[in-house]
Every structure is written in C-alpha cells, then in structure tokens.
Amino acid sequence: MRIPVPLNALRAFEAASRHxxxxxxxxxxxxTPSAVSHQIRSLEDTLGVELLRRVGAGLQMTEAGRQLAPSLNQGFQRIAEGVAQMRDQRQSGPLRLNMLPAFATNWLSPRLHRYPFEREGFSLDISTTQDDVDLAxxxxxxxxxxxxxxxxxxxxELLFEAQIDLYAKPxxxxxxxxxxxxxxxxANLFISRHCLNWRQWLHNLPGGPVEPGMITTVDSGGLTLQAAADGVGVTIAVCELAHSAVRAERLESVFNNPVNDGAGFYLVYPDGLREDRRLELLRKWLHSQV
Known part of the structure; x- marks a missing residue:
C-alpha cells in the first residue's frame, strides 16, 4: 500500500504530537528543530489542514491533528515493536551459520562433539548451501x-588456508x-566446482604433468570424496576436508603431494555482528580447532 505523503513528515508530526x-x-x-518544523509544514501543505498550532512556548493540536495522531501513534508503535522483536531474535537466538555441505560433513561434524552446546551463547542454527547466501x-x-x-x-577472517591433493580408494x-x-x-577424476586450482595441481605434479582419462565436475566436494571412496574414480580435494576419510581408511593420498589451493576457509559476517557475543564465542572455538 502506497502512503501518499512522505514518511519522514508523518514521523515528525507523530513525535511532535506526543511531545x-x-x-x-x-x-x-x-x-534539528528546523527540520521537524519543515517536515510538519510540508505535511500540512500536502493535506491542506493545520495540524499543530503554537501556544506560548509549546504546541497544541488542532482538531485535524487530534484525528490523525492516534493512528500514527499506533502505527509507529507497531513498527517499533516489530523491529525490537527482530533485533532481539537476531541477538539472543541461535547464531545462524551457513557453510558448504562438504565443510559441514567433513570438517565441522567430526569436531561437533567438542562444541559446548550446553553453554549459554553457543547455540547454533546450521544451514548448508552450495553457494554463498545473502548475509546482508x-x-x-x-x-x-x-x-x-x-x-x-x-x-x-581467515580460519585456515586450504591445500589440495589427489585421493583414491585405499x-x-x-x-x-x-x-x-x-x-x-x-581413471575418472571427480572435481568440485569450488576447487580452484586442480588443473595446476595436475600440471605441476613431479614426474608429470598427468591427464586423467575422464573428468567429471560436480557442485559438491562431499560427492567427489564419496566417489573416490567408493572406487568410482579419484578426486583432487581439499586436504582438510579429506582428512577424516583418510583417518578412517576410506581414502588415501595417491602421491602425497599437497599444494596450496590459493584459497581458504573464512568466517564471514556483516559489520553489524562485529560485537556480537555469539559470534565471538564461535570465533574462539573455531580457532581452537584449527
């Protein structure tokens, strides 16, 4: 619904009507007081009525002002309550944390038993997507x-730089x-579209370069690791994400040749959360696990 008068003018009159x-x-x-006076005059000109009248050092509402003020008082009060509720939910509810599914499964999940969920301020609401979401x-x-x-x-904020290597079934x-x-x-080489420098790894392999028999690109690093563990093919993947599968003896490095991928995993947040206590608690825990 379109409001036919400037919202700032309504806000100025609503505040003046209360005070x-x-x-x-x-x-x-x-x-400034002159800005308030200007907005109220603009509103009166638009509506064609006088809303406030100076009486001595104060103001007095006209009949038109008394008709308009209650609706504005209620409307802005509801807006204020809605904003306060949203702010409280953002500041006191679980910290909503987004990440790649492969990171959640292969790096975060093996460490979650160490996460102090029972402590106040450590609640998380974890979502996974293949693409970055709009935090703003x-x-x-x-x-x-x-x-x-x-x-x-x-x-x-950098958590750790990533290395990549070639993995296959033991x-x-x-x-x-x-x-x-x-x-x-x-072999069939499975590659995640998030892996930035896999071709450079192939070309710079000592004794190489090496060209795989087939290349299959997918959107999930987790799928590439699973395909290699199942013996469907091999994968160039982030070492830190493959580590849990290597420890479980589901994967092994083919050449033991980890190289820097030119990327890393970052804790990312809008400036409005810079002083958020929940974010600070998460940050300290993440750095303790890196």
Whole structure:
C-alpha cells in the first residue's frame, strides 16, 4: 500500500504530537528543530489542514491533528515493536551459520562433539548451501565460506588456508610413481566446482604433468570424496576436508603431494555482528580447532 505523503513528515508530526514540542521531537528523531518544523509544514501543505498550532512556548493540536495522531501513534508503535522483536531474535537466538555441505560433513561434524552446546551463547542454527547466501538480507547471521576472502560489504577472517591433493580408494596408490600416473590416465577424476586450482595441481605434479582419462565436475566436494571412496574414480580435494576419510581408511593420498589451493576457509559476517557475543564465542572455538 502506497502512503501518499512522505514518511519522514508523518514521523515528525507523530513525535511532535506526543511531545507537544518541536524540540522534544527533534531530540527523539536525532534531527534539528528546523527540520521537524519543515517536515510538519510540508505535511500540512500536502493535506491542506493545520495540524499543530503554537501556544506560548509549546504546541497544541488542532482538531485535524487530534484525528490523525492516534493512528500514527499506533502505527509507529507497531513498527517499533516489530523491529525490537527482530533485533532481539537476531541477538539472543541461535547464531545462524551457513557453510558448504562438504565443510559441514567433513570438517565441522567430526569436531561437533567438542562444541559446548550446553553453554549459554553457543547455540547454533546450521544451514548448508552450495553457494554463498545473502548475509546482508538476513539469510543467515554468518558463514564459514571457501574462497579468497573477498566478499564485498562483509568482514572475512581467515580460519585456515586450504591445500589440495589427489585421493583414491585405499589400494589404488600402489606401484611406482610412473605406474600410478598411468593408472590416473585411465581413471575418472571427480572435481568440485569450488576447487580452484586442480588443473595446476595436475600440471605441476613431479614426474608429470598427468591427464586423467575422464573428468567429471560436480557442485559438491562431499560427492567427489564419496566417489573416490567408493572406487568410482579419484578426486583432487581439499586436504582438510579429506582428512577424516583418510583417518578412517576410506581414502588415501595417491602421491602425497599437497599444494596450496590459493584459497581458504573464512568466517564471514556483516559489520553489524562485529560485537556480537555469539559470534565471538564461535570465533574462539573455531580457532581452537584449527
């Protein structure tokens, strides 16, 4: 519904009607008294009626002003209550944290038994998406994202730089270096679209470069790790995400040749959360786990 008069003018009159003072309204709104007077005159001109009249040092509402004021008082009160409720939910509810599914499954999940959920301020609401969400629009409070640390309008704190390596099902990495290269040349290489420098890894492999028999690109790093563990193919993946599968002996490094991917995992958040206690508690815990 379109309001046919400027909202600032209605706000100025509503504040002045409660204070019956231009100065009091100006102090509440954080503007000058002349700005309040100008807005009220603009509203009166638009409506074609006088709303407030000076009486001595104060103000007195006209009949038209008395008719308009209650609706505005109620409307702005409801707006204030709605904003306060939203602010309280954002500041006191669980911290809504967004991340890649592969990070949640392969890095965060193995560590969650150490997370102090029972302590006040540590509640989390975790969501996973393949693409970054709009934190500024409130899709989440913060994120643990993979990239180079450049997200316009957001703060990004490096948790750890990522390395990548080639992984396969245990038993694949047998024989000489040349024999393993030959085996890769007939294998299906699964690659996540989030892995930035996998071609550079192939080209710079000592004794290489090596070209796989087939390349399959997917949107999930978790799927590439699972495909390799199932013996469907091999994968170049982030070492920190493959670590839990290596420890469980579901994967092994084919050449033990980790290299920097030129990216990392970052704690990302809007400036409005800079002083948020929940974010600070999460930050300290994350750094203790890196």
């Amino acid at each position: 019956l003072s231009i100065k009091g309204a100006a102090e509440e709104l954080g503007v 629009a409130g899709a989440a409070d913060a994120g643990i994202w993979y990239g180079t640390g450049q997200w316009p309008g957001l703060n990004a 038993g694949f990495a047998t024989g000489s270096h040349a024999e393993r290269v030959a085996r890769i040349q007939s």
